[in-house]
Amino acid sequence: MDFKMTWALAGEHMDEWTGIGFGRAAHTLKERVGAAVEASGMTPEAQAHFRRTFITPTQKAICTEGYDALRAGHDWSKAAGPLLVALTPIS
Template structure:
């Protein structure tokens, strides 16, 4: 099943990805947001905190609850701090 993932990092980055693999979607989210965080100028400890507190829970959600929602024909959205992720079945 093809779905669309959109994400927004407040004041930094908005993007989307379309595919059919939830694990790949979570990986893309980690890579894209991780790259933005890495070049943000935050200290290493702040970057680690961001990844653990905001990014990791949403990545897990994409491959877990997000997958369940999309497979049931529903959308899924979650926010953690400045990061918002939305999944929706592709039309």
């Protein structure tokens, strides 16, 4: 199933990815948001906290809640602190 994932990191970064595979989408989110977090000037401890608190739970939700929603033909979105992610099926 093809879908588009868009995300915004409040006040910092917006991006999108289109493809197939919920695991790939979750990995892409981790890579790209992680790079924005690294470039943000946060301390290493704050970066680790951000990944643990916001990125990792959102990755898991993409593969569970997002998967279920898109398989049912619905859009899906999730906010985790300053991170907002949305998945949209592509017809």
